[in-house]
Amino acid sequence: MIIVENNKFNTKLKSLIFLGFLLGLTFYSSKIIAQKKYTIVLDAGHGGKDPGNLGNGFKEKNIALKVALLVGKELKTRKDIKVIFTRETDVYPELWKRGEIANNAKADLFVSIHCDSHTSNAYGAGTFVLGLRGNKKNLEIAKRENASILLEDNYEKRYKGFDSNSAESVIGLSLLQEENLDKSLEIASLIQNNFTTKLKRHNRKVKQDNFQVLRETIMPSVLVELGFLTNKREGKYLNSKKGQKQMAKAIADAIKKYVNNQKLNTVDDKVEDVVSDTVEFKIQIASGKNKIPLKSYNFKGLKNVKRVKIGSYYKYYYGVTSKYKSAKKSLKEAKHKGYKSAFMVAFKNGKKVSLKEVKK
Numbered sequence: 001m002i003i004v005e006n007n008k009f010n011t012k013l014k015s016l017i018f019l020g021f022l023l024g025l026t027f028y029s030s031k032i033i034a035q036k037k038y039t040i041v042l043d044a045g046h047g048g049k050d051p052g053n054l055g056n057g058f059k060e061k062n063i064a065l066k067v068a069l070l071v072g073k074e075l076k077t078r079k080d081i082k083v084i085f086t087r088e089t090d091v092y093p094e095l096w097k098r099g100e101i102a103n104n105a106k107a108d109l110f111v112s113i114h115c116d117s118h119t120s121n122a123y124g125a126g127t128f129v130l131g132l133r134g135n136k137k138n139l140e141i142a143k144r145e146n147a148s149i150l151l152e153d154n155y156e157k158r159y160k161g162f163d164s165n166s167a168e169s170v171i172g173l174s175l176l177q178e179e180n181l182d183k184s185l186e187i188a189s190l191i192q193n194n195f196t197t198k199l200k201r202h203n204r205k206v207k208q209d210n211f212q213v214l215r216e217t218i219m220p221s222v223l224v225e226l227g228f229l230t231n232k233r234e235g236k237y238l239n240s241k242k243g244q245k246q247m248a249k250a251i252a253d254a255i256k257k258y259v260n261n262q263k264l265n266t267v268d269d270k271v272e273d274v275v276s277d278t279v280e281f282k283i284q285i286a287s288g289k290n291k292i293p294l295k296s297y298n299f300k301g302l303k304n305v306k307r308v309k310i311g312s313y314y315k316y317y318y319g320v321t322s323k324y325k326s327a328k329k330s331l332k333e334a335k336h337k338g339y340k341s342a343f344m345v346a347f348k349n350g351k352k353v354s355l356k357e358v359k360k
Contacts, residue, residue, distance in 0.1 A: 037082045038109070038259045040075060041102040043213065044068035044085070045114035045223075048092030053117035055229030058239045060115040061090065067226065068113050070248030075255060099216020108262070109187060109255065110221035112213050115238060116228045123231040124202030125195040125247075128223040129184040130214040180341050182287035182315070183220035186261070190254035191224060198253075199246055201227065218340065224251065264354035279358055280347045281327030282306070282317040285339040290314065300337040318342075324358075 044065040046052035052060025065087065072083040084105050086098040093101070102110045116126070188206040196203040204225070214221045226247050229235040237243040285299065286292075291314055296303045299316070306317045319330025327344055334342040346358045 037080055038262065039082045039084060039105050039107040040255060040259075041084045041086065041105060041107040041110045042068045042072050043098050043102075043110065043112040044087055045112055045213075046092070047087050047090055050092050053115060053229055055115075055117045056232050056235045058115075058229040058235045060117075060229060063115055063226070063229075063238050063244065064113045065090070066244050067248045067251070070245060071111070071113070071252045071255070074249060074252035078256065078259075081256075081259060095213045096216050098213055099218075102217050102219065102221075107217075107219050109183075109258065110214075110217045110219055111187075111251065111255070112211070112221070112223045113251070114223060114225050115235075116225040117230045118228055119230075121231050123228050123234045124204040125192070125227050126204030126225045127188040127192045127195075127206050128209050128211060128214075128225070129181065129188050129206065130208065130211065130221065180218075180220045182284065183341070184222055185287075187220060187254065187258045188222045190257050191222065191251055194250035194254050195247075199250055220341070264356060278349050279322055281319075281321055281324055282345050282347065283319045283327065283330045283334050283342050284315060284345055285318050285334050285342045286316040287313055292316070300339070302334065302337055317345075 044061070044067070046061040046064060048061075050061065052064065054060070068085065069088065072085060075081045075083050084101065084107065086093050086101050098112070099110075116122075185206065192203065192206050195201045211223050214223055227234040227238050229238065238247070285302070285305070292298050292307070294305050294307055296305075299305045299318070302318050304318070304320075306320055308315050308317065318334050319327055321327050321330070331342060331344050344355065346353050346355050348358065
């Protein structure tokens, strides 16, 4: 009788130990995901010998720096975010150097902060992502920002053939980074939404254009135009502590939300295989307005690429499968081919869902 009870006790003890091990493993796996730090590079436009625009006597380089530092201060309150500045004082890092800082840090996001100017009394905040297209008005903004290249040492060699007044040069510098466009548009929309809904700034919308500082980066990136210093009222607001603090918080809150969204698409590598008729895993390799023929030579040799039109954009998916392990293999293949920013997405019954949801 005593032996039987001991056996029962031993069995229960073993079960509890095993359960504890599983819970510990789950906690450890969750901790790995939670501990991932998202590196955000903040670039205060202009600086040093390049003052930027001087509308109404306000200095763009100073305002951009103050706002960037405030954004960084707000982001540093999060343990899962690492902040890197391209400059923290009144110096001028060359445009290629700003991109190099972000690339070397393997940053998850690059945000360049500027103030706009115009001969009219234009006003409002806008956010830009890199793109080949742009109307004449946007091209003028791109030309002004890219003109900083002419202040750099040895710019003739580094940017051979560049003419800041030539539309052809501006467009030629900017090869569309299809792989990052989707995420760039996401963070740009979040920033713009905060400007317009929370701060009631005039909405100059999210646009694509040809900024050299964005072209230098290999991760999702945006350029923010806080407003127009040439508009006296708006310039005064942006030059004030209140205005800078409000604009900085709007940007920081958007970045925090963006990071949270990326976490929803993070999945533990040790998750067991998932097989389901209602779940599909896809590897998104590109996104843009170009309708590209689905030939393997257009996708670095990847075969069976699928194209889906969403609004005015096309998304390109590789390795459509119901098996997570197969999707993980496809992701590795896509990155090996050069799609470094490719990422996995999941669809349940035709609707996009977070990878975490599929694990349940």
